Amino acid sequence: MLTSRAKYALRATLTLAEHHADRGWTSAGDIAESADVPKKFLEAILTQLRDQGLVESRRGPAGGHRLIADPATVSVADVIRSIDGPLAMTPCASATAFRACDDCADIETCRLRFVMRAARDAAAAVLEQCSLGDILARAAASMRRAHELVPPLGL
Amino acid sequence: MLTSRAKYALRATLTLAEHHADRGWTSAGDIAESADVPKKFLEAILTQLRDQGLVESRRGPAGGHRLIADPATVSVADVIRSIDGPLAMTPCASATAFRACDDCADIETCRLRFVMRAARDAAAAVLEQCSLGDILARAAASMRRAHELVPPLGL
DNA sequence: CTTCACTCTAGCGGAGAGGTAGGAACAACT
DNA sequence: AGTTGTTCCTACCTCTCCGCTAGAGTGAAG
Numbered sequence: 173m174l175t176s177r178a179k180y181a182l183r184a185t186l187t188l189a190e191h192h193a194d195r196g197w198t199s200a201g202d203i204a205e206s207a208d209v210p211k212k213f214l215e216a217i218l219t220q221l222r223d224q225g226l227v228e229s230r231r232g233p234a235g236g237h238r239l240i241a242d243p244a245t246v247s248v249a250d251v252i253r254s255i256d257g258p259l260a261m262t263p264c265a266s267a268t269a270f271r272a273c274d275d276c277a278d279i280e281t282c283r284l285r286f287v288m289r290a291a292r293d294a295a296a297a298v299l300e301q302c303s304l305g306d307i308l309a310r311a312a313a314s315m316r317r318a319h320e321l322v323p324p325l326g327l
Numbered sequence: 328m329l330t331s332r333a334k335y336a337l338r339a340t341l342t343l344a345e346h347h348a349d350r351g352w353t354s355a356g357d358i359a360e361s362a363d364v365p366k367k368f369l370e371a372i373l374t375q376l377r378d379q380g381l382v383e384s385r386r387g388p389a390g391g392h393r394l395i396a397d398p399a400t401v402s403v404a405d406v407i408r409s410i411d412g413p414l415a416m417t418p419c420a421s422a423t424a425f426r427a428c429d430d431c432a433d434i435e436t437c438r439l440r441f442v443m444r445a446a447r448d449a450a451a452a453v454l455e456q457c458s459l460g461d462i463l464a465r466a467a468a469s470m471r472r473a474h475e476l477v478p479p480l481g482l
Numbered sequence: 483c484t485t486c487a488c489t490c491t492a493g494c495g496g497a498g499a500g501g502t503a504g505g506a507a508c509a510a511c512t
Numbered sequence: 513a514g515t516t517g518t519t520c521c522t523a524c525c526t527c528t529c530c531g532c533t534a535g536a537g538t539g540a541a542g
Contacts, residue, residue, distance in 0.1 A: 502526105504523090509518080511515085
C-alpha cells in the first residue's frame with residue numbers, strides 16, 4: 173500500500189500541475205487547502221519533493237512552490253518513487269534501486285526474483301506511462317462527459 | 328515492499344509444494360531449515376496460511392503441514408494476499424478487498440483511482456498467472472540449463 | 483504415558499508512519 | 513529599517529506494526 177505521504181504528494185503535485193501554465197508560485201497553505209492535506213505535514217512532503225528534484229520553492233511573500241518540469245513529463249511513478257522509494261516488492265526486483273535482499277541466501281538461485289521482477293515491470297509500465305498532465309486531461313474529459321449526461325434543466 | 332512474513336510464506340509454501348506429490352506432512356522445523364526461516368516465526372506464518380485456507384496441519388509425531396490444493400492452482404498472489412493483504416496500492420483500487428480510502432473526500436471524483444487500478448491490474452495479472460508449480464518447473468529447467476552449460480569434467 | 487508435533491497467548495524492542503510545534507532564515511514591500 | 517508572509521530546519525510526540533521469542537497447553541501416534 174501507498175503511504176499517506178505518497179498519496180498526499182500525488183494530490184499536491186496534481187494541484188501544482190493545474191497551476192503550472194502561468195509558472196506561478198503556490199503557497200503550501202493554498203496547496204494544503206485545495207488538496208486537503210495537513211499543512212505542516214505537507215511542508216515536509218514538499219521539501220522531500222524538492223530534494224528529489226521535482227519541485228522548486230521560493231521564500232517570502234508571493235513565494236511558494238511549483239513544478240520544475242512540465243506536468244506532461246512527470247509520471248506518477250516519479251512522484252511515488254520520490255516519496256516511498258522503489259516500486260518493486262523486493263529490493264532484488266527493483267530496476268531503479270536494485271539491491272540484494274537482506275535475507276536471501278543466494279541471489280542467483282532465488283526462485284522468486286523473476287516473478288517479482290515481472291510484477292514490478294508490469295506495474296511500473298503503467299505508472300511511468302501516466303503523467304500528471306494525463307490525469308488532468310482525463311479528469312477534464314470526464315467532467316465534460318458528466319455534463320453531457322446531466323444536461324441543464326429544460327433540455 | 329513485501330513484508331518478511333510474506334516472503335517467508337512464499338519460501339515456505341514453495342518447499343511445501345516440493346513435498347506435495349506424496350501428500351505427506353512436513354514439520355515446521357523441517358520447513359524452517361530448508362526455507363531458512365526462524366522456526367517460531369514460521370509457526371505463526373503457517374497458522375495464518377492455515378486460517379486463510381491454503382495449508383492444513385496435523386499434530387503429533389509424523390504431523391506437520393501440507394498444501395491443501397495442488398501447487399499448480401496456488402498462485403503467488405494467493406500467498407501474498409493471505410499474508411500481506413490486498414495487492415493494490417490503495418484500498419479503493421483493490422479488486423478483492425475494495426474499500427473507499429480513509430482520507431478521500433469523494434470516491435467518484437478521485438483523480439488517482441483509475442491509474443492505481445490499472446497498476447494493480449497489471450501486477451495482479453502477473454502474480455495470479457504464476458503458480459507455485461510454475462516456479463518449481465522454472466527452477467528445475469534453469470538447473471538443467473546450468474548443468475548443460477557446465478558439463479562434467481572430461482567432456 | 484511418553485514423545486513429538488502443532489497451537490495459543492503474551493510480550494518485547496525497534497522502526498516507521500503520521501503528524502505537530504516553534505522558531506530561524508529569507509524575500510518583498512512600504 | 514521594519515513588517516509581513518513565506519519557506520526551512522530541528523526536534524519531538526504518539527501509535528501501530530514488524531519481526532521475533534518464550535512458554536505453557538493440546539492433540540495424535542506408538
